[in-house]
Amino acid sequence: MIILLPPLLLSAANRLFPLPLGEVVNARVVTARDGTPLWRFADSEGVWRYPVTVAEVSPYxxxxxxxYEDRWFWHHPGINPLSLVRAAWQDLRYGKVVSGGSTLSMQVARLIDPHPRTLGGKVRQVWRTLQLEWTLSKTQILELYLNRAPFGGTLQGIGAASWAYLGKPPSALTPGEAALMAVLPQAPSRLRPDRYPERAQAARDKVLERLAQYNVWPRRQVDEIRQEAIWLAPRQVPQLAPLLTRRLATSASGAVVATTIDAGLQRRLEEMAQDWGSRLPEKTSLxxxxxxxxxxxxxxxxxxxDFTDNSRFGHVDMISAQRSPGSTLKPFLYGLALDSGLIHAESLLQDVPRRFGDYRPGNFDTGFHGAVSASEALTRSLNLPAVQLLEAYGPKSFTANLRNAGINLRFPAGSDPSLALILGGTGSSLEQLVQGYSAFVRRGKVAGLILQPGQPLVERQLMSPGAAWIIRRILGGQALPQPDGVLPATVPLAWKTGTSYGYRDAWSIGMNPRYLIGVWVGRPDGTPVAGQFGFATAVPVMNQVNNLLMASLRQQHAMIPADPRPPEVSRADICWPGGQPLPAGDSNCRQRRQAWILSGTWPPTLSAPGQEATGGAALTLWxxxxxxxxxxxxxSAKSERLLLWPTPLDPWLPFAERRAQRLPPASVACPPQAAPSYPPVVILGVTNGMVLKRLPGRKSLDLRLHAQGGSGTRWWFINGTQIGETTPTGSLGYSLSTAGSYQLTLLDEGGSVSQLGFSVE
Structure with missing residues (x-):
């Protein structure tokens, strides 16, 4: 017999006929954090295996x-000679299989190298069994059985069977379930509990009787288990996070690809997403x-x-897709501007019409708001102040700082970053943006996303902890400084929206005390969707997710991190228009405000390029x-410092705050020297106080407006709303259909302002 061959001959045979362990291609399973299968990728034959170790299986x-199968497994050399001889004799005598003498090791040998149930096949099985015992440990042999035993259909291994039949990991099997799973490989097709529950229960009871017979489990426990009916979970194929599992299955290695996904949360959100999808416009995804x-x-x-909805391009992963980020980059700019000393939280910025070369941005609401604070401009996502700030900071510096922190913006080949990038004139992804927003909740450090357990955390500093804290408080609706005793320890949901040009992309990125939530809504093919913007379509999704997450934290009594004020952040009283502290009673303090400041510094009001010639906000007079x-x-002349509002803000200021009213009158006896400038801009076509009447039979009044003097482009406003713009030689036509009083304002590119009132009857 083989067992009597000399060791050298056995060694040679082992080399000539090695174990075919490598011939079985494992299926691949992507799992959630708790081991729940998210998606399975069957092997080439469509078989599903969920690889497990001995430690991951219930002791029951x-x-x-x-x-039931092999009581002496841990002690025999792979075969039980007495059982084997008895079974072979019965096979020869009756010409068929009467009883089995296979040990668990022999069953594994048959699983890895199938053979006919003949005497020759039995000899081959014994040879493979001995090879297993020489080559592998008992634990390794047992694990081969755990992962390759047949359980009916395309299921192989206790891991796949436990999830498919019972909806739970094999580590959570109850004694009754364990007895059922132990007997199924004996006749997997005949004993399938989903098809033949009576047969399966009888087989289970047979195992229970064996356990009681050998005193493995107490008789009383066995009798109680017998009373349990076989219960199966609804048969479900694991189908969660399909686009993530596809992504990891192509990049990660190993039969089991573990992720950090919360299976319960993922399932809830996928159900919500299908409901959201039914309310979104046609072909729109999220x-x-x-x-x-x-x-x-x-x-x-x-x-x-919905991964299965081809009409919504469900197979396209919009988390990694490159899209226009809209206004979602603005918080990074304001945070970096705080660190660079350009602004503090309440710095005066200008939301007025401006042209930057050939680029003339506007606001989402098409209007302008005049003087706004940095916090208000960020909260309301105003475009002109952001462009003013980026012009001062530099688009290349901004892009480089983001790139150094791991946020790589995309630009067309051969083009450089421009001012348009802060309004979405670049490319980014939801993954990159959420990663970037981690800076506001991790003390200014951008941290990479972790998709798999054990993946190292990589962080890069983007801004100071103080700047990050201030921006988060602003986005959380807490721009107004409060004493530490009143300031909430945690920030409510802080968020920022974004809408790309043409309503192609709607964004909302939220930060609650524990989670970052990123939402994108749009058509994957880039087709515009009228009326789709961040606040209308992405924010409701974010709010629903946030409510679910916070309710879960409260139910679990989970830790909610605090958000203490960094020591470099303090409160200060500052004054507009200068932007710095002034003593009480100082006439230059036209509006007192409270601001968060960094490191005890308060930068002066930021002037836009070209405004320096007008004295900016500060003017020295005699x-x-x-x-x-x-x-x-x-x-007797003495110098006096007068803080004036930037000239372009005049149309939006109260009458008493305008430059002409704030400047002292000129002396007739010793007039000041006039500064060289362009002639003041003058409105032609209508005069102050004029009463205009519509022609008989006409419902509207047509105006033809001209400008004289001034420099550059002219912007026209009626009652604060822009009605058009003209070149230095152009004119503007406008129709009024409603009777009443009107205020007409003209602003030129040099900051000169002309204003008058008229009425229509």
């Missing part, structure tokens, strides 16, 4: 399996990413509204004893 199952920002583990990943403006060499 191991008791039932070894007691992307949704939820990240625990304390660890940066991704807890939910929805790359589309006045006489009567307070009149005089030349510097006039008798």
């Amino acid at each position: 199952y191991l008791d039932a399996l070894l007691t 992307g949704l990413l939820v990240v625990d920002h304390t660890t940066m583990e991704v807890k939910a990943y929805l790359g589309s509204a 006045v006489n004893e009567q307070g009149e403006r005089v030349a510097s060499d006039c008798p």
